[in-house]
Amino acid sequence: MISSRTKTFAFVAAAFLCGCSYIHTERLFRPGANEWLMYGGNPGRTNVSADELSPPLIKMWQYNAGAGLSGYSTAVADSTIFVGTLAGELQLVDIATGKGTGSTDFGSAIAGTPLVDNDIVFIPLAHDEISLIAYNVRSSKNEWQRALGDIESSPLLIEEKLLVTTVGGKLYCLDKHTGEEVWKFTLPRSNGGNMIHSSPATDGSLVFFGTDSGNIYALGLLDGKLRWEANAGGTIVSSPSVSGGKVIIGSIGKSCSAFDAATGAMVWRRDLGAPVFSSQAVDGRHVYVGTTGHVFYCLNKDDGSVVWTYTASTLFNATPLVAGDIVYIGCADKNLYAFRSNTGQLVWQYKMEGRIKTMPIAWRNYLIVMSEDDVVVGLKGAKQ
């Protein structure tokens, strides 16, 4: 029998040996209605916030994550930011103060956005034998873990199903409680073209994702059967958005395309003149997408026509965010730009210390911005 003193010593020793780094919280995470629990903000990955947030915004705090942040962003739930770093740490940051409340090291880069489901955070790992972990932030334990192959995308949760794509060319549908496989789709093998860096999105009946080979696939959400596939005109490393019966995605082939979600028929394709590495935001009328050709586009969602553009001094490779009638996008010139979504009027900009390649997140009256120098900044708007 182990004495309590021994247990205490073992705990302290273990904590010391682990670098005193862990997440343990007594609080219950009870996300509200307008939380940002996964990449894209919703299963359709539209990157539209339910909160309206108008500039000017004031810097409230700055947090150093100590490692790089991927193009995918953070999740926010119940006033806590869940930051996954490329050094493999999950860090929790209080959104009001910008103070870290805990962190734990998962041993490999977290390239995708962590997905928050109450006390469980689903962590995708980019290069480790275990690549998907359901981590309980209250108990500091892994509820389950799976070796699915490298994951460089963000998981998707819809009802009880957790969907995740792997670099190795597979889409897994798992039971969120147990991690058991519900179904699996494997891309046909080809010369190096069966990789996936795109995150899945869904309209509730089909699940969509892009591939390095430039195809977009639609599978039945219930059975994982292939419904249609279409070519986007170039390698896809961004993630599709599903909105209004359309699947919209950009490609390195210098274009942005919209497909009929039900049939896969191409609705429109817009040549953007430069590769698209980032995902798009899609609201009721418009598609917003940045390119490496320095141009940020607002396209008509119905026909792909250009509504307005903004040209910066360098490339856009961050995904934009729509919050109310403002669209925010970070740029490699270190600026966060805010445009009036209908007109393209530049209404505000904020200079970060590093280049911005990560999508900003709006949560209530906060805008969370991440830049390349490991920095997370909390900006606050007037709305209370």
Add this chain to the structure above:
Amino acid sequence: MFRRCALYSAFLLLLSSSAFSQFFFFGRNKVQYTEFDWHVLKTEHFDIYYYPEMQDLAERGAFLAEESYHALEQKFSQNVANRIPLIFYSSHLHFQQTNITPGFVPEGVGGFFEFLKGRVVIPYDGSMSNFRHVIRHELVHVFMHSKINRVLLDHHFTQDRLPPLWFVEGLAEYWSEEWDGQAEMVLRDAVVSNYLVPLGEMERIYGTFLMYKEGQNILQFIGQRYGEEKILLFMENFWKSGSFEEIFRLTIEKNFNQFDEEWTYALKKKYYPLLAAADQPSHVSKPIVTEGFNSKPAFYRDGDKREIYFIGNHSGYTSIYRATRDSGTTKLDVVVEGEKSDEFEAFHLFQSKLDISPQGVLAFVTKSGENDALHCYDIKQDKTTETYHFKDLVVLGSPSWSPDGKRIVFSAIDKSGTNDLYIWDTEKLALTRLTNDVYDDRDPAWSPRGDVIVFSSDRTSFGDQGKYNLFLINVATYDISYLTFGNESYYSAQWARDASSLIFTSDIDGARNVWMMKLDSTRAPNEMRKITHFTTAAFDPTWADSNLVFVAFEDFSFQIREVPEVLSLYDTSTTRRPIEHTAARPVWKAQSIAGTSETKSLRYTGEYSLDIAQSQIATDPVFGTTGGAFLALSDILGNEQYYFLVYNTAQTTDELLSSFNIAVSRISLQQRTNFAYGVYRFSGRRYDLADPDEFFFERVFGAYVTLSYPLSTFRRIAVVTSVSNSEKDASNSGIPDESASTVDRSRRALFLSNTLSFTHDNSLWGPSGPLDGSRFNISVAYTSDVQYSNANYYSLIFDYRQYFRIAQRSAVASRLWLFYNDGKEARRFVMGGSWDLRGYPRFSLRGKKLWLVSNELRFPFLDQLGIRFPIGGISFVGFRGALFFDAGNAWDDDYTETLGSVGGGLRLSLGGAFVLRYDLGKRIEGNFTKLQDGLFHQFFFGYDF
């Protein structure tokens, strides 16, 4: 033709001798012949350094740099956060004077990226297309470093590694230019001649042009078969493993072996069918010279003797050779030896042709001092008759005689960087400029009728894509007319003796081959016919009576070969191409950044930044613990350098203040006379090598000034003056044998020392030491204690080394040392050990006077040694052998005996930076009367003398 053969990597520079040689004993000099008035052109992303003579070129280069930046920004999906320093030179000879790298810049290097400060250094060679290529090539390096460093930093890894060189250079080539004829030539030859090096064995061709082109082809193959995005993914996956093969596997899901099978099979499928319609040169032509690298043959008939003069490199030095063809045999001899003398400092191998006048005068160019010089060499008298220097012409190329042998047409790059045609009248000593524009005019050849000159130029609308066509220029009117017009290249045209036809090379159907066109009185030929049908390439065709002599590329060598009866080949040729003629053709215009509001030019003032900062703590059982720091600063052009050294040797707190050691030095390399000066204060325990077991405490402070004037690349004079106040105390040293010391136990002195030295070095190095040339140093010095008269002595140092090449990789080396110190408290010299008198303990022979003779046979011993273990293995390459004989001794007043040794040894160079040495032999003892009983062994490190 092969200008880019060693494109552009900094690692090559590291192999070169140090440019700081002025401050070392031996070594060649990087001479600052030209005083550059540096300016800075600030564009959106670049700080472009240039001098006023090349402002137009700098503005064109600025446009090309910004154009490349925007293209690469998209390919890498990343911008470069900092401004990029871009240093332009208007010619390669100016580029070779750069101080941004401490090493020498070889002829073939077209530019380099320096990692430490992110500087890009690029010369112009007359071709705007090459300029664009090299700028983009180097900027790929800049972006790749930025990308890789970002990936490593984001994932919390130290930024201390890079992909292998085949990837680094292959990517720079792949993303900077199209797959061109030169690349095609190399790959075709590698596949057909069966020497393609698989990916897993790239170390075998590390840094070679073959590695560049294989790397480019591999990435092109991956882009086409696996997807272009995989190229970027290699970099984004770079954090995932320390092994690039593992990264490779993660990115394309194949390991090196699996990829090699796929890649080599695809190349075989592509290139083997070529043999159905074309041949390797060796199967269809006669060899004249096959060893070494050879170029630019010129034919001369001397009675029954057929002589071919050419520029070749058979020994490491580039020289002019003569191949004499007499009754079926070929005799080879060196006519003008290059790279050993000030006059013929460097031949431009592959770039500048030779020509022989009807009177038997050979015209050629070499680097000679600041600029190139034009030389005339009388073949019959076997001597150089004239040498012409042109003040404003920096680089000369391809002289061609007028039919009367009185004038020479040649191409030349002036200080602005443009490459134009000039005529030099050897009787009137008058220079006439024929062309004056941005276009690159090359390979002029004077018609035997004297009225026109044919030349190759990029002045067509295809020129900005690097395509060269043939033109005629009327010598009387300077009117230029087209001979060819197409999106392909034509080079090296040569007239038939009766001016009725031209032979030249063209890549119109893929590989560069020899073609011929006949010219009537209108000089508007209708067709050209193919004369050679090689799988690889032919260069530099020249008539040899009715035969064709040319350079062929095969088995990765440039050989001089011959095919008979050109006219017969023309008549029977079935590969014919029509030639179009229209009067007016569009030309291209080089774009420039001038006039945009975002640029501004400023006078350069030194912009200093840190080169290195290092701190260190060391503990020694004798000298105790020391701690200190070292800092080095230099300006962006590397002309001015500052070094700061601070450390403390205190053993107790009380000693802290008195034990500070400080040194500050400045080195200035900006002008031809290099200088350095500094002040220092050293304090601590010392060990004097010159006096056995002499430990003492010394406090010394002082200053020094050094001036070094390079007479040429090979010779220099240096003066050193130093003054130092020394306080020495050996009273607590615990010396076991005080009688061994000739130095006072304690003394104070104010030393004033002056040294004058002359140094010569034109040696050529192999892996473990020099193999050819000679080295010589003579120094005289006088040292006196001007305050206390405790020391007063003079020194003479004579050091001569000669290397006799007996085979490509073997040489006999000889060395003579005479060292002499005399006077009060004269220092002792030390000798003994692996570096000088072998067989005796290191530094065991000490005396104020010293002599040494060493003779050594150096030869290759073992090229590769592989040791295999159950898992993995290890390989060593380049074991060299030595047989040696040494004799000498050191003494103070009375010469006692002559010592010596004989034996053999092994040398192993580790990566070119470090040589391990093992010697085995017998000492010659008893005043040179008997051999040692048994054998001595010595293991040490260091290069051969």
